[in-house]
Amino acid sequence: xxxxxxxxxxxxxxxxxxxxxxxxxxxxxxxxxxxxxxxxxxxxxxxxxxxxxxxxxxxxxxxxxxxxxxxxxxxxxxxxxxxxxxxxxxxxxxxxxxxxxxxxxxxxxxxxxxxxxxxxxxxxxxxxxxxxxxxxxxxxxxxxxxxxxxxxxxxxxxxxxxxxxxxxxxxxxxxxxxxxxxxxxxxxxxxxxxxxxxxxxxxxxxxxxxxxxxxxxxxxxxxxxxxxxxxxxxxxxxxxxxxxxxxxxxxxxxxxxxxxxxxxxxxxxxxxxxxxxxxxxxxxxxxxxxxxxxxxxxxxxxxxxxxxxxxxxxxxxxxxxxxxxxxxxxxxxxxxxxxxxxxxxxxxxxxxxxxxxxxxxxxxxxxxxxxxxxxxxxxxxxxxxxxxxxxxxxxxxxxxxxxxxxxxxxxxxxxxxxxxxxxxxxxxxxxxxxxxxxxxxxxxxxxxxxxxxxxxxxxxxxxxxxxxxxxxxxxxxxxxxxxxxxxxxxxxxxxxxxxxxxxxxxxxxxxxxxxxxxxxxxxxxxxxxxxxxxxxxxxxxxxxxxxxxxxxxxxxxxxxxxxxxxxxxxxxxxxxxxxxxxxxxxxxxxxxxxxxxxxxxxxxxxxxxxxxxxxxxxxxxxxxxxxxxxxxxxxxxxxxxxxxxxxxxxxxxxxxxxxxxxxxxxxxxxxxxxxxxxxxxxxxxxx
Numbered sequence: 001x002x003x004x005x006x007x008x009x010x011x012x013x014x015x016x017x018x019x020x021x022x023x024x025x026x027x028x029x030x031x032x033x034x035x036x037x038x039x040x041x042x043x044x045x046x047x048x049x050x051x052x053x054x055x056x057x058x059x060x061x062x063x064x065x066x067x068x069x070x071x072x073x074x075x076x077x078x079x080x081x082x083x084x085x086x087x088x089x090x091x092x093x094x095x096x097x098x099x100x101x102x103x104x105x106x107x108x109x110x111x112x113x114x115x116x117x118x119x120x121x122x123x124x125x126x127x128x129x130x131x132x133x134x135x136x137x138x139x140x141x142x143x144x145x146x147x148x149x150x151x152x153x154x155x156x157x158x159x160x161x162x163x164x165x166x167x168x169x170x171x172x173x174x175x176x177x178x179x180x181x182x183x184x185x186x187x188x189x190x191x192x193x194x195x196x197x198x199x200x201x202x203x204x205x206x207x208x209x210x211x212x213x214x215x216x217x218x219x220x221x222x223x224x225x226x227x228x229x230x231x232x233x234x235x236x237x238x239x240x241x242x243x244x245x246x247x248x249x250x251x252x253x254x255x256x257x258x259x260x261x262x263x264x265x266x267x268x269x270x271x272x273x274x275x276x277x278x279x280x281x282x283x284x285x286x287x288x289x290x291x292x293x294x295x296x297x298x299x300x301x302x303x304x305x306x307x308x309x310x311x312x313x314x315x316x317x318x319x320x321x322x323x324x325x326x327x328x329x330x331x332x333x334x335x336x337x338x339x340x341x342x343x344x345x346x347x348x349x350x351x352x353x354x355x356x357x358x359x360x361x362x363x364x365x366x367x368x369x370x371x372x373x374x375x376x377x378x379x380x381x382x383x384x385x386x387x388x389x390x391x392x393x394x395x396x397x398x399x400x401x402x403x404x405x406x407x408x409x410x411x412x413x414x415x416x417x418x419x420x421x422x423x424x425x426x427x428x429x430x431x432x433x434x435x436x437x438x439x440x441x442x443x444x445x446x447x448x449x450x451x452x453x454x455x456x457x458x459x460x461x462x463x464x465x466x467x468x469x470x471x472x473x474x475x476x477x478x479x480x481x482x483x484x485x486x487x488x489x490x491x492x493x494x495x496x497x498x499x500x501x502x503x504x505x506x507x508x509x510x511x512x513x514x515x516x517x518x519x520x521x522x523x524x525x526x527x528x529x530x531x532x533x534x535x536x537x538x539x540x541x542x543x544x545x546x547x548x549x550x551x552x553x554x555x556x557x558x559x560x561x562x563x564x565x566x567x568x569x570x571x572x573x574x575x576x577x578x579x580x581x582x583x584x585x586x587x588x589x590x591x592x593x594x595x596x597x598x599x600x601x602x603x604x605x606x607x608x609x610x611x612x613x614x615x616x617x618x619x620x621x622x623x624x625x626x627x628x629x630x631x632x633x634x635x636x637x638x639x640x641x642x643x644x645x646x647x648x649x650x651x652x653x654x655x656x657x658x659x660x661x662x663x664x665x666x667x668x669x670x671x672x673x674x675x676x677x678x679x680x681x682x683x684x685x686x687x
Contacts, residue, residue, distance in 0.1 A: 001111065004104055005160055011097055012171055019090060094172070098183065101168050105184045108164065112157045119152045197282045204289035211296035218303045231306045232313075234558065239316040239381065240299055241562045242374040243323065245569055247291040249367065252573040254284025259577055263520050265584045271360045279338045287335070294322060313389050352427035356435060359583065362428050366579075368421040369452070370572040373565040375417040379410065408464060415460040422452035441500060448496050451489035458482035466548075473548050486541050494538045498531060502578040503585070520581045530574050537571040540564065 123146075126138035146152060169180040224230055258281035260267040268275050279287075298319035305312040327339060348355040349365050383405035403409045429446035436442065461478040469476040498504045504527070506516040515527050547560065 001108060001157070001160060004107075005163070008097075008100060008104060008164075009167070011100075012167065015090070015093060015097065016171070098168075098172055101164065101172075102184055105161070105164050105168075108157055108161045112161065115151060115154075115157060119146065122146045193280060193282050197280075197286050201282055201286050201289055204286070204293050207293050208289065208296065211293065211300065215296055215300055215303070218300065222303060222307050225307050225309050227309055231303070235313070235384065236299070236302055236316075237558055237562065238377055239313070239384070240295070240302075241565065242377045242381075243295060243316075243319060245371060245374060245565050246323075247288060247295055248566070249371070249569055249572075250291065251285060251288030252569065253576070254281050254288055256573065256576045256580075257281035257284055260580055263522075263581075265520060265580050266587070267580055267584075269587065270580060270583050271363070272358060273341065273360075274337070277337050279335060283335065283338075291323070291326075294319060313385075317385065349424050349428070352424050353431050355431070357428045357432050362425065362432075363579075365421070365425045365428055366575075367572060369425060369449075370568045371565075372418050372421055372456075373561060373568075375420055376414055378417055379404070379414050383410075411460050411464045415456055418456050418460075419453055422449045422456070425449045426453075445496070445500075448489075448492050451485070451492050454485045455482070455489045458485045462548075476548075479545075479548060483545060490538045490541065494535060497534055497538075497575065501575070501582065502530075503582040504531065516582075516585075518585050520584070521577070527578070530578060533574055534571065537567055540567055 122142060126142045126146075129138040130136055165177070165180065165184065168184060169175060169177045173180040173183070222231065257267065257279070259265075261281060268278060298315050302312045302315040305315060326334060327343070329336070329339070345360050345364050348357075348361050349368070352361075352365070355361070387405055404413050426446050426449040429442045429449065433439065433442035433446070458478060458481045462476065462482045465476055465478055466473070473479065503516045505514055508517050509515050510517055512519055512524065512527075514531070515524065519527065521527070541564075543560070547557065
């Protein structure tokens, strides 16, 4: 804190020196300009006189009156441009410095609160000790050691807070302390829901309740157009199903965020996003429901325009254009910060081998693996609009023109596109192995995505050769190769989901059978249902095996593929809950949660009074990692009569081999083999 304070003071001093230098240079330039103007007046007067004399004498020479102006005006323009640039730079530096002061002030306030909470923790622990052992030695030890400890008696933090307030008030607010304190107090860390966003979400949900039955009614009653031609339902399925999956995924992520926030899973820390500028679950739902409204309006327009023979295939193209305009909108509107954070993360995913991989990168890569159907439909979308679409009719033309839209080239292109999500994750695993040199789990995880390449390739071969074995599908050798590859891939991914991603089947699970030692969500039933769901959905592809032998079902392969896509989106939605929970517990267990982010439920605000009440309870506050040991110790104290004298030495004090330091300067355990104390030390770290 002291080093940061010195840095900030130096920055303020440098800024003030630069401002004075700019002001002095501006004043000097103004003086020179006045002098030049006077010289111009003299020169102009002399020039006029000279011109008159030359004219009278009959000499015709060029008039040089404007020559000084052509020299002075560019100089003035250059000086003004430099001044404006300097002012813009100074303004940006001043704004950044204000933000730095605000963040530093927040850090000091948090440190001050931590200092007070540290002392409160010691006081409560020693109070419990005295109550448990019916003694006053804990209070006496506190007065002797804790009250005079530097972490409690030091006033350095208070002095720094006072210095920051004075310097900020004098430098940035011209002595106005009330305005300075208003600027220094940064927004709170807890999420606040906007009533306007809540209203919009409700409005869009209400519109969906009207649009959904409208689409169902139109879809079930309109089969032919006014010209008695069937509507292009199959083309509509290919053109709309991918965007439907994307919008549904956005809405489900909003529900994920609500579940994480309400359960205390610190997704803000895990994704390394700005704790004061990120989307809340209501904003996610707002985006999802709004896009759903546009999707249903577009689909309704497609049905009606098909019925009236009014170029219906423009509708899905317009909807896709609106999505891209929303995503790439360069203005600072429509959640600009969140959109560009997503685009930057997506760029790192696409260029996986060339960037270091963080949690947000491979999490987004995993989401893309659940959207393989979208990559499959990309080929159909471009081929349809380039070569097949009849812009002024309800029917598509026969495909002509491109070799990539027919036969084996089409199969190869679809295969490459479907492999892209698995390739992104495969490359990320290799990059993480390069950075960490850990073969496990990174190379093992890369092997999991390599099985995806095998499944997609064998499935493409099965589809490409299906027409040759139309009379006897069972004789297609690629069918059995695909079944074997799919079984291996599904089993590999299932084991990885349950053991590695979710951390289940831990040998030290204790009473949480088949799960892990620590769980966040309130009911174990959620975990067991999730395990069963993941097993079923990982092997849902077996339905395709039965479809291979049923011609009638094969006619609805496109619809079945869409249903599989919906199932995979829902499976990923459930997966997200337990993947983030496991990462959150790992962060806490490894003491990696060091950023200033509130991980409490969004409806709860903790203060010192609440924490003191928690510490006054019988169970107190203890480390999750040591919860069982704490309970056993407590049970042992209750059930066994332990003479206090056996716990003390000759001086009447309890010998303690290790003392957990709770000072604001130290997090490590300090060996104190020679210290005697009447207190049993517990950790107050709440993971």
